[in-house]
Amino acid sequence: MALEKIKLVQGRAVPVPGDAIDTDRIIPARFMKCVTFDGLGEYLFYDVRKNDDGTDKPHPLNDPRYAGASILISGANFGCGSSREHAPQALYRHGFRAVVAESFAEIFFGNCTTLGIPCLSLKRADLRALTAAVEEDPSLPVTVDVEAAAVRLGDREFAGEIRPSARQALLEGRWDPIGELLEGLPAANASLSRLGYV
Amino acid sequence: MGKTLFEKVWDAHAVRDLANGQTQLLIATHLIHEVTSPQAFGMLRDLGLKVAHPERTFATVDHIVPTDQRTEPFSDPLADAMIRELRRNCEEFGITYFDIRSGRQGIVHIVGPEQGITQPGTTIACGDSHTSTHGAFGAVAFGIGTTQIRDVLATQTMAMGKLKVRRINVDGRLRPGVYAKDVILHIIRTLGVNGGTGYAYEYGGEVFDRFSMEERMTVCNMSIEGGARAGYVNPDETTYAYLKGRPYSPKGAAWEEAVERWRSFASDADCSYDDVVHFRAEDIPPTVTWGINPGQGISIDERVPSPDTVPAEEREAVEEALAYMKLPAGRPIKGTPIDVAFLGSCTNARLSDFVEVSKYLKGRRVASGIKAIAVPGSMGVDLLCKEMGLDEIFREAGFEWREAGCSMCLAMNPDKLIGDQLCASSSNRNFKGRQGSPTGRTILMSPLMVAAAAVTGEVSDAREIFEVEELVEA
Numbered sequence A: 001m002a003l004e005k006i007k008l009v010q011g012r013a014v015p016v017p018g019d020a021i022d023t024d025r026i027i028p029a030r031f032m033k034c035v036t037f038d039g040l041g042e043y044l045f046y047d048v049r050k051n052d053d054g055t056d057k058p059h060p061l062n063d064p065r066y067a068g069a070s071i072l073i074s075g076a077n078f079g080c081g082s083s084r085e086h087a088p089q090a091l092y093r094h095g096f097r098a099v100v101a102e103s104f105a106e107i108f109f110g111n112c113t114t115l116g117i118p119c120l121s122l123k124r125a126d127l128r129a130l131t132a133a134v135e136e137d138p139s140l141p142v143t144v145d146v147e148a149a150a151v152r153l154g155d156r157e158f159a160g161e162i163r164p165s166a167r168q169a170l171l172e173g174r175w176d177p178i179g180e181l182l183e184g185l186p187a188a189n190a191s192l193s194r195l196g197y198v
Numbered sequence B: 001m002g003k004t005l006f007e008k009v010w011d012a013h014a015v016r017d018l019a020n021g022q023t024q025l026l027i028a029t030h031l032i033h034e035v036t037s038p039q040a041f042g043m044l045r046d047l048g049l050k051v052a053h054p055e056r057t058f059a060t061v062d063h064i065v066p067t068d069q070r071t072e073p074f075s076d077p078l079a080d081a082m083i084r085e086l087r088r089n090c091e092e093f094g095i096t097y098f099d100i101r102s103g104r105q106g107i108v109h110i111v112g113p114e115q116g117i118t119q120p121g122t123t124i125a126c127g128d129s130h131t132s133t134h135g136a137f138g139a140v141a142f143g144i145g146t147t148q149i150r151d152v153l154a155t156q157t158m159a160m161g162k163l164k165v166r167r168i169n170v171d172g173r174l175r176p177g178v179y180a181k182d183v184i185l186h187i188i189r190t191l192g193v194n195g196g197t198g199y200a201y202e203y204g205g206e207v208f209d210r211f212s213m214e215e216r217m218t219v220c221n222m223s224i225e226g227g228a229r230a231g232y233v234n235p236d237e238t239t240y241a242y243l244k245g246r247p248y249s250p251k252g253a254a255w256e257e258a259v260e261r262w263r264s265f266a267s268d269a270d271c272s273y274d275d276v277v278h279f280r281a282e283d284i285p286p287t288v289t290w291g292i293n294p295g296q297g298i299s300i301d302e303r304v305p306s307p308d309t310v311p312a313e314e315r316e317a318v319e320e321a322l323a324y325m326k327l328p329a330g331r332p333i334k335g336t337p338i339d340v341a342f343l344g345s346c347t348n349a350r351l352s353d354f355v356e357v358s359k360y361l362k363g364r365r366v367a368s369g370i371k372a373i374a375v376p377g378s379m380g381v382d383l384l385c386k387e388m389g390l391d392e393i394f395r396e397a398g399f400e401w402r403e404a405g406c407s408m409c410l411a412m413n414p415d416k417l418i419g420d421q422l423c424a425s426s427s428n429r430n431f432k433g434r435q436g437s438p439t440g441r442t443i444l445m446s447p448l449m450v451a452a453a454a455v456t457g458e459v460s461d462a463r464e465i466f467e468v469e470e471l472v473e474a
């Protein structure tokens, strides 16, 4: 399966500050009553974005200055909690193509990578500087450079980190492993019978 | 040099290296439920793939099943559609499905062990973060996303990077009124909610040696809340005794062989760990959360933190949590009025939880105005409780006794908090909105502490309310 090689994500960014933003907050559980992921985008961050009557609360995603942003900026331990892939799916379907944060919960990170969404970690001070710059001028183009593991904004560059296996998978267009896993199916079947499972 | 259980299981199940440096890992047992699997079957169909080993996947319904009325179709058409979808997928692909008529349905992490499907020395995957529960049996069990469910269905493998192992020793003796739930809340409070990033947690020491399987499951269940990707306890006689005679456990001569094999997976005495942490059991208090993540815990005797007294980098988080929880800074947590008491979830809805609470609840009454619900984790647990008459004890005390499911642990079925109700909960997550109302509030605690809160109408020290110390000594 030929997948896109993801080297750069360019676009405008939106900061959703806070640490330990969990997947229940990214997509509240009641919106998981669905048999496909289509349409999840509109429920992204629903409970922090909407009042009970459906009107908007103040939230960066409701702020027209950030409309059309494709890079999400957040804090430490982003995506903790439930393993629901609905969270990265909702981000993707809302239009996000990269997430920049101080750190990521492991399952969330893996789920994003498998969907081709790079998750880049920045040091706290750099994240603050990036957030401040974007908040001051949301129209600034931001670049997430997967190859260099860095974020660029105008002439500033923030060095970040991305797990080497994820970086390589994104750069080589192998972020969805199904093709490779299928190639290994005969070997897997051999392991199954060696272990006595079949 | 010896190996850890994690390394042994990993090595036995590693199929081959992948180009990105990850490993193609064989999954011995795959568990699925109605919420995270339908899209995976959709992907499978889109790609024209089959389920490679349907005999190694087991399904049940837990998240969205109602716990009050169980006649189909369910009143919620979306829930009904999801359950029909699971049935269709299981039928089409030949997967064993424990539905609500099977007598075996329940929360997936309670059903696997109960049926003897969860076995030592194996790899287990399920599209649910609390899959770590199964580690109690000396299995390496991973919560996975939906695309990975597709991978496991199609190939019985998934791509995974190897983890480091942190040994967590708890030695000594727990004080009366302190439970497995307190142990894990204390560990998470100490090591932090991301303390486990990159690790599998191996729990051991005197406390775990003495723990029942159900207590081990409670601790392993919340490994994920400490940021660990998996958590386990080495298998021992307690493990084998639990598994013996279960529906899917090996029988006859195969049983002896299996035990022999399982034994060989336990960590070697001379293995080395990437990190080792020690706790003293005597230092662990009944622990409750005050904030909006499971690491924000304190002893029942402590005061809620104040933004003025915490390090500067924590101030914002403390302010946010206190504002959401509507708790005044610096006040004792004890005495905080509650609205709802929930005894259930894959952390604490097993037989031993109901047995323990019923000992103290007998003859007591839930405080007026408090909604109290007891929800067995599986139809199997429900049946055993009823055989022992425990449901009657709970009902007489003023609890509603429900049918098996996830219930109020998360907001996908009719059991939900309303407005900013505060819930004393035996579940595992206190995230904003977790229990179904965007402003609902959760305080995590042990089942006996939930009962104490139900009886007094406020967060209470169960040892005082139920005179735990004396009863234990008598």
Ligand code: SF4
Pocket: B062, B063, B107, B108, B109, B128, B130, B345, B346, B347, B405, B406, B409, B410, B427, B428
């Ligand atoms: S009881 Fe709660 S944590 Fe456990 S599987 Fe159900 S929803 Fe998840």
